[in-house]
Amino acid sequence: MKQYDFDTPIDRRGSDCFKWDAPAKEYGLDDLLPMWVADMDWRSPDFVLDTIRQRLEHPVLGYTMPSDAYWKAVTVWLAKHYDIHTTQENLHFIPGIVAGIAYALLCFTLPGDKILVTTPVYPPFLNVPKACGREVVCSPLKIEDGRFAIDYDVFERDIEGCKVFIMSNPHNPAGTIWGEEVLRKVADICKRHNVLVISDEIHADLTLPGHHHVSYSTVSPSAANHSITFMAPSKTFNIAGLGSSVCYIGDEALRKRFFGWLDGLGVAGGNIFAFTAAEAAFAQGEEWQRQMLEYLNTNVQTLNEYLQSHLPKVKAVLPEASYLAWLDFSAYGIPHQELADRFIHDARVVLNDGTTFGVRDHKGATAEIGKNYECCFRLNLGCPRAMLLDALDRIEKALKC
Numbered sequence: 001m002k003q004y005d006f007d008t009p010i011d012r013r014g015s016d017c018f019k020w021d022a023p024a025k026e027y028g029l030d031d032l033l034p035m036w037v038a039d040m041d042w043r044s045p046d047f048v049l050d051t052i053r054q055r056l057e058h059p060v061l062g063y064t065m066p067s068d069a070y071w072k073a074v075t076v077w078l079a080k081h082y083d084i085h086t087t088q089e090n091l092h093f094i095p096g097i098v099a100g101i102a103y104a105l106l107c108f109t110l111p112g113d114k115i116l117v118t119t120p121v122y123p124p125f126l127n128v129p130k131a132c133g134r135e136v137v138c139s140p141l142k143i144e145d146g147r148f149a150i151d152y153d154v155f156e157r158d159i160e161g162c163k164v165f166i167m168s169n170p171h172n173p174a175g176t177i178w179g180e181e182v183l184r185k186v187a188d189i190c191k192r193h194n195v196l197v198i199s200d201e202i203h204a205d206l207t208l209p210g211h212h213h214v215s216y217s218t219v220s221p222s223a224a225n226h227s228i229t230f231m232a233p234s235k236t237f238n239i240a241g242l243g244s245s246v247c248y249i250g251d252e253a254l255r256k257r258f259f260g261w262l263d264g265l266g267v268a269g270g271n272i273f274a275f276t277a278a279e280a281a282f283a284q285g286e287e288w289q290r291q292m293l294e295y296l297n298t299n300v301q302t303l304n305e306y307l308q309s310h311l312p313k314v315k316a317v318l319p320e321a322s323y324l325a326w327l328d329f330s331a332y333g334i335p336h337q338e339l340a341d342r343f344i345h346d347a348r349v350v351l352n353d354g355t356t357f358g359v360r361d362h363k364g365a366t367a368e369i370g371k372n373y374e375c376c377f378r379l380n381l382g383c384p385r386a387m388l389l390d391a392l393d394r395i396e397k398a399l400k401c
């Protein structure tokens with residue numbers, strides 16, 4: 001069995017990658033350790049890189065469609081991993097999930113309509129509806145036993161009058177697995193309120209050993225009928241730069257309306273390498289994925305042990321899927337902006353600022369980004385272990401300054 005290498009550092013600087021090169025440019029610092037943007041600092045697997053090289057042997061890069069082998073790889077993956085038994089008819093290629101969410105909002109809602117999200121949440125869930133002229137309603141999650149949880153009374157209060165619920169399943173930040181019982185309850189509430197659910201399952205393939213992802217559409221016939229699901233190989237196989245995802249809709253009327261809209265506007269085409277890379281990833285990726293998740297799981301344990309022994313005042317929500325951890329530093333008593341400055345200028349570590357993840361206290365108002373989750377930061381641990389430990393040492397020193 002081939003052993004894949006997740007320890008050797010890859011120098012990504014100067015490759016125009018968002019994670020390393022954008023902060024270096026923004027702060028004018030060349031020794032920043034970026035633990036923010038959600039991609040991984042590991043090589044994309046060779047079977048993906050090879051398939052792209054092979055396609056380049058053909059000298060014409062004209063308009064290209066997804067092949068039968070692509071659709072087969074996608075449908076087999078969905079059936080095997082998520083119990084979604086479907087055919088090509090119920091699937092549509094999407095160049096990116098953030099774009100897919102925007103398309104769904106534009107297709108199914110009107111300006112001024114209310115869109116529900118549960119906070120803290122991946123910032124584009126707040127920004128995309130706003131950019132589409134929709135109103136964002138933030139429904140805060142609670143923290144229970146060290147993990148994010150839905151308070152159903154709060155959720156049902158906030159869903160009133162909303163047209164769409166955008167759900168991160170698993171939830172970003174912190175890779176919370178929702179599980180079947182929770183999703184069933186959410187589906188009952190959404191059905192009662194006639195709300196369309198967009199289930200963003202981009203992190204599903206990163207479910208860590210010992211946990212089990214449940215796709216929203218599979219929890220009940222009603223959930224299948226009122227939902228749009230997005231999946232992608234982009235996080236799993238570290239190919240986000242290719243723009244390759246897929247939309248699944250079980251309900252015929254929803255599917256015809258959305259896929260017709262996408263095709264009519266011509267906004268959901270893909271590039272040659274997006275198709276070929278996705279096919280290779282899904283058809284050949286199981287063993288790579290298994291080893292990567294084992295490594296990632298040890299990174300999560302390493303983070304947990306480090307926090308307990310060196311930074312016990314940090315309240316952490318650790319991932320059950322994905323490589324994202326939510327760290328609350330409020331017990332250190334350092335104001336938010338000072339913490340943010342210390343992380344960049346003293347620690348030279350880039351984290352995602354918690355205040356971009358929505359509002360914590362519901363005031364019946366819509367989202368005001370930047371008002372809440374002070375002293376919270378999201379850490380990306382999809383990297384060689386030595387880099388993770390370096391980042392943690394730097395953070396610890398910066399907190400002592």
Ligand SMILES: Cc1ncc(COP(=O)(O)O)c(C=O)c1O
Pocket residue numbers: 038095096097098099122168172200202203232234240244245
């Ligand atoms: C929940 C979630 N959805 C979507 C995306 C981005 O998807 P895409 O690159 O396909 O637009 C991310 C990336 O971090 C994410 O965490």
